Amino acid sequence: MFKRLGICLLALAVFSTNAEMSPDDITKFQLKNGMTIMVMEDHSIPNANMYIFWKAGSRNEYPGTTGLAHFFEHMMFNGAKKYGPKMFDRTMEANGGANNAYTSENLTVYTNWFPSGALEVIFDLEADRIQNLALDPEIVESERGVVTSERSTGLENSNFRAIWGAVKNAAFSAHPYSWSVIGHASDIANWTLEDLESFHKTYYAPNNAVMVIVGAVDTAEVKRLAEQYIEPIPAQKPPRKIHTVEPEQKGERRAYVHKPSVSSANIMMGFHIPANTHEDYYPLIMLGDILTSGNSARLNSELIFEQQVADQVFTYIPDSFDPNLFYIYGVASQSADAATLEKAIIKEINDVARNGITEQELQKVKNQKLVEFYRNVAEINNRADLIGRYELFHGDFRKMFTAPDDFQKVTAQDIQRVAAKYLVKRNRTVGVLDSKEDSNENDL
Amino acid sequence: MKTIYKILSAVLIVLLSSVSNAKSQFSMPEYSKTTLDNGLTLYLMQQSEVPMIDVNVVIGSGAIFDGKVAGLAQMTSDNLMFGTRSLDKKSLESALEFVGAQFYTDASLDYSELSASFAKKDQDEMLAILAEVLRSPRFDEEEFNKYKNRYLGTLKRQKESPNSVIRNYFMQMIFPEHPYRAVVGGDESSVEAADIKSLKTFYGAHYQPANIAIVVAGDFESKKMSNKLTTLFGDWKAEQPLPKRPSFKEVAAFDKPRVLLVNKDDARESTFLIGGAGVPRSNPDFVALNVLNTILGGRFTSWLNDELRVNSGLTYGARSRFLNYKEAGIFYISTFTANDTTEAAIDLALKTYSRLWEQGVDAETLKSAKAYVKGQFPPRYETSSELASLLGRMHIYGFDESFINEFEQNIDAIDEAQTKTLIKKYFPQDNLQFTVIGKAEEIRDVLKKYGEVTEIEIKTPGYAL
Numbered sequence: 001m002f003k004r005l006g007i008c009l010l011a012l013a014v015f016s017t018n019a020e021m022s023p024d025d026i027t028k029f030q031l032k033n034g035m036t037i038m039v040m041e042d043h044s045i046p047n048a049n050m051y052i053f054w055k056a057g058s059r060n061e062y063p064g065t066t067g068l069a070h071f072f073e074h075m076m077f078n079g080a081k082k083y084g085p086k087m088f089d090r091t092m093e094a095n096g097g098a099n100n101a102y103t104s105e106n107l108t109v110y111t112n113w114f115p116s117g118a119l120e121v122i123f124d125l126e127a128d129r130i131q132n133l134a135l136d137p138e139i140v141e142s143e144r145g146v147v148t149s150e151r152s153t154g155l156e157n158s159n160f161r162a163i164w165g166a167v168k169n170a171a172f173s174a175h176p177y178s179w180s181v182i183g184h185a186s187d188i189a190n191w192t193l194e195d196l197e198s199f200h201k202t203y204y205a206p207n208n209a210v211m212v213i214v215g216a217v218d219t220a221e222v223k224r225l226a227e228q229y230i231e232p233i234p235a236q237k238p239p240r241k242i243h244t245v246e247p248e249q250k251g252e253r254r255a256y257v258h259k260p261s262v263s264s265a266n267i268m269m270g271f272h273i274p275a276n277t278h279e280d281y282y283p284l285i286m287l288g289d290i291l292t293s294g295n296s297a298r299l300n301s302e303l304i305f306e307q308q309v310a311d312q313v314f315t316y317i318p319d320s321f322d323p324n325l326f327y328i329y330g331v332a333s334q335s336a337d338a339a340t341l342e343k344a345i346i347k348e349i350n351d352v353a354r355n356g357i358t359e360q361e362l363q364k365v366k367n368q369k370l371v372e373f374y375r376n377v378a379e380i381n382n383r384a385d386l387i388g389r390y391e392l393f394h395g396d397f398r399k400m401f402t403a404p405d406d407f408q409k410v411t412a413q414d415i416q417r418v419a420a421k422y423l424v425k426r427n428r429t430v431g432v433l434d435s436k437e438d439s440n441e442n443d444l
Numbered sequence: 445m446k447t448i449y450k451i452l453s454a455v456l457i458v459l460l461s462s463v464s465n466a467k468s469q470f471s472m473p474e475y476s477k478t479t480l481d482n483g484l485t486l487y488l489m490q491q492s493e494v495p496m497i498d499v500n501v502v503i504g505s506g507a508i509f510d511g512k513v514a515g516l517a518q519m520t521s522d523n524l525m526f527g528t529r530s531l532d533k534k535s536l537e538s539a540l541e542f543v544g545a546q547f548y549t550d551a552s553l554d555y556s557e558l559s560a561s562f563a564k565k566d567q568d569e570m571l572a573i574l575a576e577v578l579r580s581p582r583f584d585e586e587e588f589n590k591y592k593n594r595y596l597g598t599l600k601r602q603k604e605s606p607n608s609v610i611r612n613y614f615m616q617m618i619f620p621e622h623p624y625r626a627v628v629g630g631d632e633s634s635v636e637a638a639d640i641k642s643l644k645t646f647y648g649a650h651y652q653p654a655n656i657a658i659v660v661a662g663d664f665e666s667k668k669m670s671n672k673l674t675t676l677f678g679d680w681k682a683e684q685p686l687p688k689r690p691s692f693k694e695v696a697a698f699d700k701p702r703v704l705l706v707n708k709d710d711a712r713e714s715t716f717l718i719g720g721a722g723v724p725r726s727n728p729d730f731v732a733l734n735v736l737n738t739i740l741g742g743r744f745t746s747w748l749n750d751e752l753r754v755n756s757g758l759t760y761g762a763r764s765r766f767l768n769y770k771e772a773g774i775f776y777i778s779t780f781t782a783n784d785t786t787e788a789a790i791d792l793a794l795k796t797y798s799r800l801w802e803q804g805v806d807a808e809t810l811k812s813a814k815a816y817v818k819g820q821f822p823p824r825y826e827t828s829s830e831l832a833s834l835l836g837r838m839h840i841y842g843f844d845e846s847f848i849n850e851f852e853q854n855i856d857a858i859d860e861a862q863t864k865t866l867i868k869k870y871f872p873q874d875n876l877q878f879t880v881i882g883k884a885e886e887i888r889d890v891l892k893k894y895g896e897v898t899e900i901e902i903k904t905p906g907y908a909l
Contacts, residue, residue, distance in 0.1 A: 021494075044493060045822040046470055086754065089745045094812035096819020098743065115819040145757025152713050153760055153780055157605040260710045261902075263600040294541040296534070305533075308590060311597045334597045364542045371544030371563050374494040378827045 021377060023398040026387065027219045031226060033235045034207025038387055038397055039222045040214045042380050048215025049381055050112045050122055053388045056203035057106040058181045059242055059322065065191045067183015070103035071147055072199055076110065077101075078139045081132035085139060088125055095121045105177055106321045107392065108203075113381065116216040120225055127229035130204055135196050144188055151182045159259070159266045159433055160329065166255035167431035171270045171325055175246040205236030210391055214384040246272065246323060255431040256438045264311070265338035266433040269345065270325035271422050273317070276393040282407055283414040284326060284422065288315035289365045290357055290415060291328070291348070296364070298348050299328070309336035309344050319393045325429075326422060338432045349423045356416035369407040470822040470852075472845035475835065476666060483654025484677050487835045488669055489661040491828045495564040497662035498829040499574060500836040503556040504657075505650035507626040508690055513638050514906075515630015517551035520646045523591065524549050524558065527582035528573070536573070545570050547577070553624055554770040555840045556650070561829060564663045568672070575676040578656075581647065588640045599632050603902050606708065606715035606780075606881040612907045613704055614717045614879040618774050620909075623690040631906035649687050653680045657839040661832040692771040695721040698875035701895030704909060707884035708902045714786040714882030718793060719776030720872030725768040725841040731854045732866055733766055738813045739805055740764050740797070740871075741777060745812075751796045752779055758789045764797075770841060775872060783883055787890040790878075800871055805863045814855050821851060 026040045061068050077099075079085035092099055097114030112122050154161040165180040172178035182188075211230075213222055249272055273284055291299045292315045303310040309332065316327040328349075332341045377383045390400035399406070475489035503521075510516040525547060527533040540547055545562035558578065562570040602608045612627055619625040630638075658677070660669055698720060723733065734742070741748035741764025752762035762779035777797060781789035825834055825848065838844060878894050880887065881902060891897050898909055 045826050047819070047822050086745070086750070090812070093743055093745050093816045096815045098816070098820050113820070113823060115822075118819070142755070142757040146753055146760055149713070149758070149781065150760040152782060156711065156713050156715075156780075157607045159604065261604050261708060263604060264597060295537040296541045301534075304594070305590065308593065311594050311601070331601070333594065334600070335593070360542070367542060368544035371496070374496050374563070375561065378494045378496065378829075379823075380826070381823065 021401075023401045026397060028397065029223065031206065031231045033231055033233055034205075035209050035211060035226075035230055036391070037211045037213070037222070037226055038391065039212075039217065039219045040383065040387065041217060041219060042214055042383075043216045045380070046116055046216050047380070048114060048116045048119065048213060048217045049384050050114075050126070051212040051384045051388050052110045052126065053210045053212070053392055054108045054110075054203060055106070055208050055239075055392070056108045056199070057104050058179060058183070059105050059176045060203060060239065061176060061179070061183070064187060065195050066179040066187045067147070067181070068187075068191055068195060068199055069108055069203075070181050070183065071143070071188065071191070072196060072203075073101045073103045073108050073110075074143050074147060075135060075140070075196060076129055076133065076204075078143065079134050079136060080129040081134060082128045083125060084134070085136065088129060091121065091125060092118075097122060103181055105181060105318065105324070109385075109388070111381075111385075119217055119221070123225045123229040127233065130206070130230070131233045133200055133204070135193055135200075137193060140193060140196065147182070147188055148185065151185065151188065154182065159262060159331075160268070162259055163255075163257050163266055163268045163431045163433040166257050167268045167270045167327075167429050168325070170253040170255045170431070171249070171272065171429040172246055175244050175322060176242065177246070177322065177324055201236060202239050206230060206233050207235040208239060210388055212384045212388045212391075214380045214387070242322060248272075249427050249429075252425050253429040255429065257431065257433045258435075258437050259433055260435050262433060262435045264332040264334055264336070265341065266332070267328075267330045267338055267341055267345070268431040268433075269328045270429045270431075271424075271427050272323060273326045273422050274323045275320050277395060280418050280421070283410050283418040285317055286362075286365045286369075286407065286410055287352070287415050287419055287423075288317050288326065289368060290352065290361050291315055293365065293368060298352065299330075299345065302348055303330065303341070303344050304333075307344055308333055309341050313345075319389055321393070338434055342430060342432075349419065352416060353420035353423060357412050359412060362410075362412045362415065366407055366410075370404045373404050470848070472848040473831065475661075476670075478670065480653065480674060480678055482678065482680055482682060483652075484680065485657040485839060486670065486673055487657060487659040487839070488664075488666045489659070489828075489831055489835065490664065490666055491661055491831065492663045493828075495663050496828065497562055497564055497567055497570075497660060497664055498827075498832045499558075499560040500659040500661075500832040501558040501574075501578060502657050502659070502836040502840050503558075503651055504554075504655045504840060505687070506551050506553050506555045507628040508553055508623040509646070509650065509687060510626050510630075512634075513630070513642050514627045514634035516638065516642060516646050517556050517650075518629055519591075519595070519635070519638060520643045520650075521549040521551045521556045521558070522595075523583055523588060523643055524577050524581045526587040526591065527584050528576035529580035529582065530576060531573070532582070533584070533587050536577075539569070539573060543570070547574070552628055553626060557836065559829075559833070567664065571672055571676060578651065579677075579680055583640055583644050583647070585640045588643065592635060592638070595635055596632055599629065599635065599905075602629070606711070606902075609902075609907075610706075610715055610717055610778075610879055610881050613706055613881075613909075614719070614776060614877070615774065616907050616909050617702060617704055617877045617879060618719070618721060619695065619772070621693075622695060622772070623692060624769060624772055627907055633905050648683060652682045652684070652686060653677065654682055655686055657836065659832045659835040659839070661828040661835070663828075695772050698877060701875050701877070703878040703880065703891045703895045703897045705884055705888060705891055705897055705899045706879070706881040706902050707899060708881055709883065711783065711881065711883040713780050713782050714789075714880055714887055715780040716786075716790065716878060716880040716882075717776040717778045718790070718797075718876050718878050719764075719774060720875070720877055722766045722773030722775035723768060723870060724770060724772050725843070726770075727768070727773075729866055729870065730768065731851065732858050732862065733870055735810070735813050735817050735855060735858055736805070736863060736866055736871075737764055737766055738817055739809055740800065743813075743816055747796050747799060748777060748779070748793065751792055752781075752789060756788075756792060758785050758792065762793065775870075783886045786880070786882065786887045790894065794876075800867045801873060804867070805860065807860055810858070810860060810863060814858065818852055818855055
């Protein structure tokens with residue numbers, strides 16, 4: 001009864017995105033100081049969230065101050081004018097709210113989750129730290145310890161983290177994507193108060209941010225509060241553009257990381273690809289899914305279950321303002337070494353580039369994209385994050401709603417074409433993490 | 445992975461634990477519960493925000509029934525997905541993945557589960573597959589052997605990350621000679637020794653209708669869904685009497701403080717847990733204890749995180765938690781720090797913990813924690829998937845919707861005087877148990893002052909002390 005996959009192809013794609021949710025449910029407006037705000041009411045639970053996306057990531061750093069954007073993310077919690085040290089978190093939690101934040105190569109994102117009744121307090125807290133952040137030298141010193149511990153625990157517990165920095169560093173020779181978001185240990189220890197002050201003034205300007213609020217709120221009330229609390233904060237001169245273009249890579253690069261406790265080799269490959277706004281972006285996302293989304297995907301099926309040379313394999317394509325990397329990550333099985341796994345991955349990629357994919361694989365990924373959309377928007381938290389990311393990385397939050405249809409338009413030829421164009425040796429950086437030392441007595 | 449978080453995971457408090465909202469608008473959505481003639485329980489909850497359906501199947505047996513084969517419940521649940529009577533592993537995976545469905549199996553100490561998420565339009569095909577997975581798994585020997593190799597690799601790999609194994613060691617300290625000492629995931633020796641026959645036996649004994657509840661939440665019409673499920677599961681007959689649960693003795697009090705040092709040669713930091721016995725899920729003070737734990741180590745401004753992270757910069761995060769099982773529970777403080785600040789961090793953790801008895805909880809902090817716990821409660825039960833999972837746990841642990849509906853008033857009822865009684869009664873104060881994973885050569889000596897030290901190697905298979 002279940003062996004009728006081929007037939008499903010005929011039932012293709014009449015994908016209307018969910019009837020109950022549409023871009024018209026989102027109100028978008030801009031304050032006089034340039035901050036863009038988007039609001040989506042959803043009264044299914046008596047809670048709401050506020051996301052603030054600042055266009056400040058590790059790409060806005062320079063050698064010597066790597067990790068500054070992320071460190072700054074920490075400092076935003078350490079006291080301003082009205083709410084002094086510790087008071088941001090204490091006030092928020094006493095009002096039933098919780099918060100977090102993350103920093104990526106492109107953005108620093110602050111997230112507040114709260115019972116709707118606390119909306120005004122949240123605005124007050126945010127306005128205070130945006131306009132009047134206080135950088136206490138003693139707290140800066142203590143926070144260096146926290147970030148050093150964060151860096152260390154990432155490297156201790158995550159092989160991905162341990163190898164990622166080395167691969168980025170080899171893949172990028174000019175662009176600031178070259179260093180890890182957490183930054184170099186010696187930079188964390190040495191940046192100055194002046195570095196922090198200038199970073200805040202430049203990047204934490206309202207005209208450099210997008211705010212998203214989703215939940216049990218009243219849109220008119222949000223607008224009123226935004227005008228009251230955020231609008232008086234002056235705009236700043238826009239930050240200088242990142243003009244550095246990574247030169248074309250013309251040959252394979254390699255990195256090796258020795259970690260004695262690793263029980264089998266880990267491989268990370270990075271291939272240069274264009275940014276989110278490029279026409280090849282959706283085909284590349286789908287290529288990633290064809291390779292590793294689910295046990296029936298190419299790399300999983302072949303490497304884990306057939307050849308048994310890998311225990312895990314996945315692809316990762318970060319959202320990106322500038323051209324970045326398409327990552328393939330593999331963990332070797334107990335019986336395979338790094339070289340075997342590497343060859344096996346390359347063989348599968350080459351197969352897509354040479355022979356293309358089947359219509360059924362294509363349709364599978366399209367079906368998965370639609371269901372994934374529903375899963376993402378089911379929760380107000382994910383929905384807010386996604387609205388902001390589409391607005392920033394794709395230029396318009398409405399593209400979040402058309403994404404399932406946009407994926408529909410991608411053809412099998414598109415996917416073969418991008419595989420052949422980008423997933424090639426000269427465009428590749430290969431990182432290996434292994435328990436064996438990368439030297440022995442026979443080295444020259 | 446993509447991002448670096450300010451708070452590692454301190455935002456999440458305990459299992460289901462804690463919490464509701466300021467204006468009591470939050471209540472359990474309507475659901476129905478029926479029991480079929482064969483003893484199988486069905487829960488249905490309509491939710492139509494997105495055209496999706498979520499299923500949570502709970503099987504009332506977990507690793508406490510593993511017997512000599514540690515990991516048996518886990519391996520049995522994993523192997524459900526490797527083919528059914530009519531579908532081999534590949535066909536099964538293709539059928540699910542083609543429509544973007546996700547099936548997920550897992551085991552824990554008290555129960556096993558199978559969850560599924562799929563589009564409304566695919567419900568007939570997906571429910572039919574779900575029924576086959578549950579009722580007629582293939583347990584193919586070749587697939588099992590391949591799985592075993594992969595799984596042995598997973599077990600080894602877990603030990604590369606202290607975070608992912610430290611609790612397994614700690615549980616051995618808290619539950620010696622107790623059914624909860626079972627290591628849910630098993631270990632390299634037990635998995636090596638397991639065979640497909642042992643899985644089939646476990647399946648036959650425990651995967652029986654009277655031991656199972658199926659929860660379906662999402663976009664469907666209840667009457668039709670009920671008919672479909674009755675058709676798919678109504679003729680499932682019990683094959684044998686259900687095994688008797690092992691007897692649970694009271695967790696014995698500890699006669700002295702102990703330190704388990706797990707050596708990891710290339711550790712760049714020490715990861716540690718400090719604690720003792722906790723309480724079962726059924727404890728009447730479950731909600732109140734979560735408020736107290738919020739103050740101690742359950743949120744960013746908690747005492748532990750404030751002292752160890754914010755005031756001293758010793759760590760990226762420090763927290764504490766109660767983990768509640770059906771018959772017992774554990775409590776622990778957890779954090780990590782650089783090798784050379786191990787002593788400073790443990791001392792500060794202990795000093796901060798002692799504030800519970802020495803200073804107690806003041807009115808303002810209690811008020812804040814109550815607001816926090818209430819405010820963070822509704823988002824835990826927002827989506828169909830979360831609600832399905834909630835109903836599954838209600839079934840296993842025997843609580844009902846009053847947990848949701850009376851949550852707020854239970855929180856409001858906690859007063860300062862009560863906190864003293866609760867602290868005295870439930871938080872382990874003497875003879876604390878320590879598990880530390882780190883570089884023994886650098887931290888061995890400083891650990892002696894906390895208790896009798898036992899040292900083992902992280903690379904030694906399993907978790908035996």
